[in-house]
Amino acid sequence: MMDPTLFAAFSVGLAGAGHCLGMCGGIAAALGLGASGKGTVIAYHGGRLLSYTALGAAAGLATGIVDTAAWTLFLRYLAGTLLLAxxxxxxxxxxGLAWLERLGARLWRPVQGLASRWLPPRRPRDAVLLGLCWGLMPCGLIYSALALAATRQDPLASGLMMFSFGLGTLPAMLAGSLGARQLQSLLRRRGMKLLIAALLMAAGAWTLYITASHSGHLLAASAGGHAHH
Structure with missing residues (x-):
């Protein structure tokens, strides 16, 4: 069976269109109206995706240090719970996940001061650096996707999940940059949000069910392996 978390990461980015446009739409629109053109827009969003991917890889590396059946089970239960949340x-x-944004706001303040150095971005290099900073902004969706990516316990897999999340944010953010109002309207529709929310909750329920079904086998296999040692 395909792991639902990769699709979930993309869906979270896509479904959070209204949230993304509210938090980042201003800078996206400013980039689109700037004299530097579409190259700067692409550089900025490339920097954002690179930032998300690097954060995911770091999270996967950190959680992968511990390799026990109980830890793996905990992370899988966490993944299912986060999908539901x-x-x-x-x-x-x-x-309830809004508390992550309040926590992240404290970490964002020094980064915000650094990011202001590249506003407005006059060259693609400045736009990339701005995008790298903007990937760290206090956003509950970013932090939730990052926590979900950490459950993979692998830098490559976790980084890929956050890259998928970033791809999911692109339609809304590019619409903001390029002034595509019809696409913005579609992504903000209540029906679209509810559809993706339902898919995420279904994926979360399935993840919890599969984890619970295999938990006994995983713990028994781990205990047997330790006994042989």
């Missing part, structure tokens, strides 16, 4: 968050039925 993100579905509720995107559907605006529960805003």
């Amino acid at each position: 993100m579905g509720l968050y995107i559907a605006d039925w529960w805003r």
Whole structure:
């Protein structure tokens, strides 16, 4: 069976269109209106995706240091729970994940000061650096996707998940940069958000079910391996 978390990471980015446009739409629109043209827009979003991917790889490396059955089970349960939570968050039925944004705001302040050095970006290099900084902004969707990516316990897999998340944000952000109002309207529709929220919650429920079904076997196999040692 295909791991649902890769699709989930993309869906979180896509479904968070309204959230993304609210938090980053201003800078995206400014880039689109700038004299430096589409090259700067592409450089900025490339920097954002690079930032997300690097964060995912670091998270996967950190969680992969511990390799026990109990830790792996905990991370899988966490992944399923986060999928459910993100579905509720995107559907605006529960805003519990907003605490991540409040926590991240403290970490964002020094980065924000650094990012201001490249506003407005006059060259593609400045836009890349600005995008790298903007990937660290206090956003509950970013942090939730990062926590989900960390459950993969592998730098490559976790980095790929965050790259997928970044790809999911591109339609909304590019629409903001290029002034595609019809696409922005589509991505903000309540029905679209509810559809993706339902898919995320279904993926979360399935992840929890599969984890619970195989937990006994995984723990027994781990215990048997330790006994042989």
